[in-house]
Amino acid sequence: xxxxxxxILKLDSLAAAPLLLGCYLIRQxxxxxxxxxxVETEAYHQDDPASHSFRGLTPRTAPMFQAGGRxxxxxTYGMHYCLNIVTGxxxxxxxxLLRAAEPVDGIEQMxxxxxxxxxxxxxxxxxxxxxALGIFDTSLSGKILNKSSILLENGKDIAASDIVASPRxxxxxxxxxxxxxxxxxxxxxSKIRYNN
DNA sequence: TGATAGATCGGCT
DNA sequence: GCCGATCTATCAG
Numbered sequence: 001x002x003x004x005x006x007x008i009l010k011l012d013s014l015a016a017a018p019l020l021l022g023c024y025l026i027r028q029x030x031x032x033x034x035x036x037x038x039v040e041t042e043a044y045h046q047d048d049p050a051s052h053s054f055r056g057l058t059p060r061t062a063p064m065f066q067a068g069g070r071x072x073x074x075x076t077y078g079m080h081y082c083l084n085i086v087t088g089x090x091x092x093x094x095x096x097l098l099r100a101a102e103p104v105d106g107i108e109q110m111x112x113x114x115x116x117x118x119x120x121x122x123x124x125x126x127x128x129x130x131x132a133l134g135i136f137d138t139s140l141s142g143k144i145l146n147k148s149s150i151l152l153e154n155g156k157d158i159a160a161s162d163i164v165a166s167p168r169x170x171x172x173x174x175x176x177x178x179x180x181x182x183x184x185x186x187x188x189x190s191k192i193r194y195n196n
Numbered sequence: 197t198g199a200t201a202g203a204t205c206g207g208c209t
Numbered sequence: 210g211c212c213g214a215t216c217t218a219t220c221a222g
Contacts, residue, residue, distance in 0.1 A: 042203070050203070052218095060218075078215030080204050097203055127204050170203055190204095 002157040009068035009087050013094040016087040017043040018181040022158040026151040027133045032109055036101035040182040040189045042168045045094040049173035053093025063142040064093040073141035080127030081135050100124045102188040125190040
C-alpha cells in the first residue's frame with residue numbers, strides 16, 4: 001500500500017522519488033483540468049554534486065531548502081523549464097525532478113501547449129512535461145502543492161518489481177548513482193531505449 | 197568582467 | 210548521432 005502523499009513529501013528525496021511513481025499530477029487552468037500519471041523521476045539531494053542545492057541556498061534554489069510539499073521550477077539551456085517536487089525537512093536542500101508522465105485528462109489542451117499530436121510525446125521529458133502543463137515561467141517555484149494550481153494525488157501502488165533504478169540523465173557529476181526511477185515498460189518515459 | 201557549462205529538445209545528417 | 214538555440218548561475222581571473 002502506497003503511503004499518503006503528505007508522508008511521501010516528508011521523506012528524503014531518494015526515498016520519495018520511487019514512491020511518487022504512479023501518483024497523479026494535476027494542474028487546474030481556466031481552460032480545464034490537466035492530469036498525468038508520473039512515470040519517471042530523479043532524486044537530487046544536498047550532498048549531491050549534480051544537484052542545484054549542492055552549492056548552498058541561493059534565490060533560485062531557496063524552495064529546495066524549504067519543507068517538503070513545495071514546487072521548485074527552474075529554467076535551463078536558455079529554453080526549458082523543469083518541475084520538481086521539494087521533499088524532506090526544512091533546511092535541507094533536496095527535491096525530486098519530474099521527468100516524464102502519462103497523460104490522463106486534458107489531453108487536447110496539452111497537445112495545444114506542446115504543439116504536437118502524439119500522446120507519447122506530450123510529457124516524455126522534464127522540459128516537455130512542464131510545457132504540457134502550461135508552465136512557461138518560474139512563477140510557480142516556491143508555491144505550495146495543493147494550495148496552488150498544481151495538485152498531487154495518490155495513485156495505485158506500483159509493484160517494486162516494476163520500478164527500475166538507473167543512472168540519471170543529462171548530468172556530468174555523480175553519474176554513477178542510480179537515482180533515476182521509472183515504471184518498467186511504460187511507453188511514456190524519456191530516453192526509452194533502456195525501458196524494459 | 198568574461199567564459200562556460202548546464203537536471204533539454206528538436207531538427208538535420 | 211550530432212549540433213544549435215538561448216539565457217542564467219557560477220567560477221576564474
